[in-house]
Amino acid sequence: MTDYYERLGVSRDADGNEIKKAYRRLAMDSHPDRNNSPDAEDRFREVTEAYEVLRDPEKRALYDRYGEAGVKRGAGGGPGFGGFDFSDAFEVFMREFGGMSGLGDLFGGRGRPSRGPRRGSDLRMRLSVSLEEAARGAQRSVKVKVLDPCDSCEGTGAEAGTRPERCSTCGGAGQVRQVQRSMLGQFVSVRPCPACNGAGETISSPCGQCGGNGRRKVERMIELEIPAGVSTDDYLKLSGKGNAGASGGPRGDILVLVDVESDPAFERHGDDLVTNLAVTMSQAALGDEVEVATIIDGAARLKVPAGIQSGQALRLRGKGMPRLRESGRGDHIVRVLVWTPTQLSKDEKELFEKLRAVESPAPEPDLEEPGFWERVKRAFTA
């Protein structure tokens, strides 16, 4: 039995921020959408379970005092922490990092009914978009395979003219109780009825079209609206567009994990974009006005001030990425690189020699006084 702190790889006095950071890293790494190894789903569930306890000061205090028993039973009661399964883990993950879905939806507490119609499963997919699409926002049609209610039995799974019958093993409850006695006392466990798989109903003559499942797989085009400003790992959520539930249950959701492709011309730092601009030595010394290609505004005029140093950064305000679901945009930062000529024509050589005869020597570099770009770079690598 591993310790929750060990699972997240944090010390026992880690603060909330460290815990969240550690969880994000581990959850991203073990998320079954990105990790195909067979134990990824278990690891994802385990780190999420640990996170869900340690992020909550009350649960964490109970855990510190009583260990797992303190958070798994009693204490606050309710459906509680007894069976923390994969869909719980996925909801926690969405709540923490599903920046684009309404949090209300996620907290909307769709309990897991133990009998009768069940909510269909969520459909998860990845979608790659270019940086420009992420900047402009985009519309995409995507083909999905999704379970629809079978039209010949209307989702019941029973042959036309018949109806599902109440399960005789569980009497329709969908659950069976099992009592075990041992030296330590009596344990009552409740598990889904094995005869009806928890549905509470059985079908004696299954529908010929769907084999009694009540659902059939169909291919459908869905329209995705990718909002301007998305980043890799943002989720889009299409509520109620996922798989139909068993026994006529409601549909699950479609969850689209966005992947923003890297762009050879632009480095992205949050809402800011950075590009490089090469200038000649005379442009740097005398100043100039140049054109810079921006992500969605075409060519922008940029004034290069006289005396700029190689590595300094200039800012085109508001020409970066739009802020997701907010107004305003980040900046486009132009990193200026002074290019030293490698092959001089006869004229150039003469001029440089004349220049050398009159120019003042370069000053000692002042390491105490970082230039603007140094500061920008630090801010970005922090």
Ligand SMILES: [Zn+2]
């Ligand atoms: Zn059917």
Ligand SMILES: [Zn+2]
């Ligand atoms: Zn049953």
